[in-house]
Amino acid sequence: MTFIWTTIGALLTLSIYSFLYKDNPFYKFAEHLVVGVSAGYYLVIYYFNFIHPNVFSPVFLLRMGGEPIGFGSFLWWMALIPGLLGILLYARFFPKFAWVGRWALGVYVGGYAGLGISPVMQARVIEQLRANAVSVAGVEDPFAAMTNLALGVVIFAAMTYLLIVKRNLGTKNLLAKIGVLLVSAVMGYAGWWVLSLISSTGVVSLTNILLVVGLLGTLSYFFFSMKHKGLLGGLARVGIAFLMVGFGASFGYTVMSRVSLLIGRVSFLLHDWLHLID
């Protein structure tokens, strides 16, 4: 029995992989199958996990979580109201009353819009600002931190100058441009390393300055109220540079997880199905 089911799973797996060659009947079959299976699955799961225990059972069977509840009691109403809101959605099936479906949508969207705002402010703005500030300033030797802050400003100013005034990094040739960028990256990295040999505090605050510069640049890129010219233009270009490094890095970082999934499937085919490896 298990072997039959595993074989079905394996054949479906191969059908999906056949898509890599081209669209074909096997893939079409697998695609339509999974849509059907998941529709049936969610229909059942949503009913038995949400609707039945939280609406149907309390409202009609007067039982909630195994405990009896009274008809017309507070809990009964608290089960009836969302049930009615859910039913309002079905008003769409009758075009004349479709508009009452918006009440349910209003509750849902309004509720989550309100719910989302404050935690976003807390975790994505304030906490990140605080972390950035603390990690920049949080070194033991304030003097070293100040020196490095100044150093960071100088490096930053130089970068901005290169990117704005010498817009194209002083040259028109693409290869030379890339060369300039590479050399400055290598120099920067070497400088960072030399500094790390001299003072560990210095390194911490210097690398943290990257955080400030990057954040400033990226936020400038997302500044919509002014044309990206002059100082703002330079800042935005610095931001783009950081974004590019970030995108490249997370692309490279992701390859591993995608390959992991493939390994999982190959291991299913070779190990669980064909028993070719142990």
Added chain:
Amino acid sequence: MRREIPLAITFLIGIFMLVDFFVPHHVVSSSAEEMKQWGTIIIAASILLGVGNLIRVHFHKIRRRREGWGYSITTLAIMAIMFAFGGPWGTIEEGSAFNWMFLNMQVPLQSTMFSLLAFFIASAAYRAFRLRSAEASLLLIAAIIVMLGRVPLGQLMTRSWPEAVQLPNMTEVIMAYPNMAAFRGILMGAALGVMAMGLRIILGIERSYLGGEK
């Protein structure tokens, strides 16, 4: 009235949920919990709308004998079977037919579809990572360093180099500083976008999701 009532509901519930974050009073927080529960029930109830749409679209396809109508029969049939097994003979309990179908059809199909990404990420990298401009070179170089730094091979290649330029360490530095700075920037910008949009929704300025703008 057709538009004012839902907007009023949105406003009242939105403000209440917003205030809940700052008001620890147990009556407020437990009512907010209750309303979150309502949300899940509304979503659960909506599945019927989705399935209705699915049936309608595939039914039209079959009735008009449009290309690929045979596959539509597969979809509808398997959905009916799944639904029929789901109710009376147990849902996610170990060993039920419903669970078997889930584990041996939906799970392998979904994870195989997911794993196609291993192929696509390679073809996307091959096509897109070209030294077309100075900015593109940053993308490419960061990607290569991180790709090498993530695997044991990269560690072996640079094992005898100074610590600062060992690939895994460079990867850590790139991930922890420039990458994080950029992503913090995106996160913060997007967070402000979310808050502004949330405010507009609560105030009823943004109402396209209710259909139209009038």
Added chain:
Amino acid sequence: MTMKLLRSLTFLAVVSLAVCACAQDARPDSSAAMSLDTVPPAPITCLEARDYVDNSDAGDKIHITWSLSADDGGGMSDVASYQLWRSEGAEAGWDSLGVAAAGQTSYLDETAEPGVDYYYGVAAFDGVNYSEQTSFGPVAGRTNFFQKTRVSVLVLMLVFFGMVLVFTKLAERGADLFVRRIPGLNAIEEAVGRATEMGRPVLYVPGIGEIDNIMTIASLTILSHVAKITARYETPLIVPTARAVVMSAAEEVVKEAYAAVGKPDGYNPDNIRYLSDAQFAFAGAVNGIMLREKPAANLYMGAFWAESLLLAETGFEAGAIQVAGTAMVSQLPFFVTACDFTLMGEELYAASAYLSREPKLLGGLKGSDWMKVLSITIMATGVIIYLLNPDNAFVAWFSSQ
């Protein structure tokens, strides 16, 4: 059970250590090396009890804090635990409340009656003797209406909302608010135009987020704009969705858009489709649409997870022009590499405001911009103040809970 066992074990260990320590050095005059400890530990100091505010406050919690006894970790190092008592009046008897392990400086009393005045007493215990009891009171638990630790969140939020509303009002009065062009927005119109020329449909994927996700709502706003263009050009618009509620909202949006440009008959309900709640079943089905119905323009706007690259690579292979927009940080790299244009992060939200050109929506954009300036200022101030004094109130104020 295990906790109690552990506690008694540590207690035994501490006691025996203390006894040994006494035996070895401290008192040459106490000749009986193993004699019983008769010296009580030093009392605790700085005892305070405060009403405790958590996220669901029924007024039944009081937080008690103190400074360690001098003999805990220092001095004779013989404190094993702290005993806590509670009393309902200065003259009333003391009831045992609980025990805190050595080294702890706080205890949460969760059994308080709301509104009743309590007195708390704490004494260090070395296994044999109690120190002198330190007391504090009266204090009463209250059901609070404001979470004080979140005041920074509230203030910044109100400032932000204030800015948004002020700019919105300004815009309504006709002030000319400049908003720079967002690259990628033109691309949407070009893509739709090309699809029309080729006589092929436009595919609009509003992401797989639920409608509670703000990205999805932004996407529906953009959809309304796109639907108006396709309605005018009479280009079919296919909208596959992964959530039933989003599907029904999309139906409304598209239907209204077709009606708004005077072509209500062009609307085809079979083109707004619910495919599957399951992420990859959805992605697989959208891939099928791309290969079989051959849209010439694919627009991906909204919240995307791993399916982003599955869609974008298939769309590329099928030869469509692709424009994406999402604030999902982890998926941006894939859209950026595989699509012709990408609206990144806040640009997605900005796009919906920009497209509608409604002054009300532009106000929000302005507000966010000035919030960015304020954020940077706060961060810079924070750094400087922190360097001068790490324990300042400014930084602490931002540590919300």
Added chain:
Amino acid sequence: MSWAEKVLKVDRRWIFLAIGIAVTIPFFLPLGLPVITTPPVQSLYDAVDELEPNAAPLLLSIDYAPATLPELEPMSMAILRHCFEKDVDVVVMTLHPAGYGLAERAVLNAAEEYDVTYGEDFAFLGFQPGVSAVILGMGINIRNVFPEDAYGTPLDELPLMQGVRNYDDIPLVISLAGWSAAEAWVYFAYQPYRQTVGAGVTAVMATDFYPYLNAGQLVGLLGGMRGAAEYEGLVQHPDQGTRGMDSQSVIHLLIIVLIAIGNTAYFMARRAKAPSGGGVS
């Protein structure tokens, strides 16, 4: 068409074929490349390692679904082995509706390898719907959310749960998730209760979690199969994670070689078209 142009326009199916071959070979010919530990993994390992044996339990929330199994299951196995090896008590739960079977399978498989008893050394609480409500509720009292374990035994009858009321009695929570559950632990357990939280996430999500790690909201982080392999190395029990890393090395190298070929061809083709080599593109 020059060879460079041919290379640039290569049918992507050849790339697919190369990837397919590259992933399969290490299954038959293991390379056994060593793995070096990174700081986020080390700090999570240390956090687990510092837990007292047979004392307050580690709460392991196995929140992944089948789709992310290959990356995250090696993590749960490695962490569970670490705990059982050191006699640290473990309480397992899940926040994902499809995670019940996976969580149970992981904990039972790991328990089989060691001399541990259900109820004394480990427990499985099962699944409760509602992510934020579950996490917040457990901060007040675990019994409000999970009155009994997955098999219907009241929590008070499990020896290891006695004296465990809420987060005050749990020194460490680790969430292994391929979706936003790990973030929810940060928002709803760390933020309000200052509960120490560690996470194991897919490699792609790890990027999003660096800010939390940096801000001290997470004590440690395992990212993807590599994180699992590193943890396997630390507990000296190489398994799926370590084996998978060989395939990873080969494919990563292959992609880099492909990028190099693509760029060489790109510059050859450019040179052929525009001899000056200039121009901004």
